[in-house]
Amino acid sequence: MANGTVLGEYLRARRQATAVEDVGLPDIGRRRTPGLRREELAMLAGVSIDYYIRLEQGREQRPSPQVLASIADALRLDDDAAEYLFDLVHTPPRPPDGAERQRAHPTLLQLMSGWHNNPAFLIGRGLNVLATNRLADKLYEGQPGQDNCLNLIFSPESRHFYVDWEQAATYKVGELRAALGRAPGDPGLRQLVEDLSAQSDDFRTLWARHDVWNRRNEVKRFIHHDVGPVTVTWDVFTVNSAPCQQLVVMGAEPESTSERALAHLGRAVALRPV
Numbered sequence: 199m200a201n202g203t204v205l206g207e208y209l210r211a212r213r214q215a216t217a218v219e220d221v222g223l224p225d226i227g228r229r230r231t232p233g234l235r236r237e238e239l240a241m242l243a244g245v246s247i248d249y250y251i252r253l254e255q256g257r258e259q260r261p262s263p264q265v266l267a268s269i270a271d272a273l274r275l276d277d278d279a280a281e282y283l284f285d286l287v288h289t290p291p292r293p294p295d296g297a298e299r300q301r302a303h304p305t306l307l308q309l310m311s312g313w314h315n316n317p318a319f320l321i322g323r324g325l326n327v328l329a330t331n332r333l334a335d336k337l338y339e340g341q342p343g344q345d346n347c348l349n350l351i352f353s354p355e356s357r358h359f360y361v362d363w364e365q366a367a368t369y370k371v372g373e374l375r376a377a378l379g380r381a382p383g384d385p386g387l388r389q390l391v392e393d394l395s396a397q398s399d400d401f402r403t404l405w406a407r408h409d410v411w412n413r414r415n416e417v418k419r420f421i422h423h424d425v426g427p428v429t430v431t432w433d434v435f436t437v438n439s440a441p442c443q444q445l446v447v448m449g450a451e452p453e454s455t456s457e458r459a460l461a462h463l464g465r466a467v468a469l470r471p472v
Contacts, residue, residue, distance in 0.1 A: 206253060208408050214232050217233065236254065267280075306320055317333045317337045325347040327346060328443065336463045336466060348370055348390060360418075371409065375410050378391070415431065417429065418448070428459045
């Protein structure tokens, strides 16, 4: 799919998701579709209606940074969504990085293996899981699709594992769209979108919203089959020596039931042969 087409789809989706009252305009006349009219957004962004229509139709593919900034302001886009908008225009399609970039960095593997109280895993391009430590394996034990964060969240079992499934799924789909904006020529990402679209009604619904989310620290709540509820903080680290990889480390509140639950899982791991 050409970048111009993706840009047009994104602008149309965000326009329709923006309420008139959100931008301070009067709601006049009957609207056939939700959100702003094209002429309203064009006025707010300071561009002609003809030019804006060409953007949505994919006939204008190289708007200036100034125009993009005006449209982002008009749509009240947050930082993640605005960055994605710029990526769609100014990130050239390119093939994926070499396969060697997708191997887990050995230093990160060594770090993770030494953490006995903190589940940790390594994420590469396309939200692929490159490596996990033993406690993370125990925490996610029995969950299918662990090769990729999206495959995991859209497996049927995940609804029983994630307490806040809808929020988690929304974030993961937003992360996938952000990743595709940074690497529009990556066939693996496009194939992932096609596969999930064919397999999951939930994914298709969330993907059509065009939400964008960059991975950041958050709180996760799980229901583990052995220890019950577990709440962890989810911290994400980028590493200069492995620029395509992100390290995710989880930890529980000190002296909490979740910390005791992780300790129980850790003891079970320690009893297993390496």
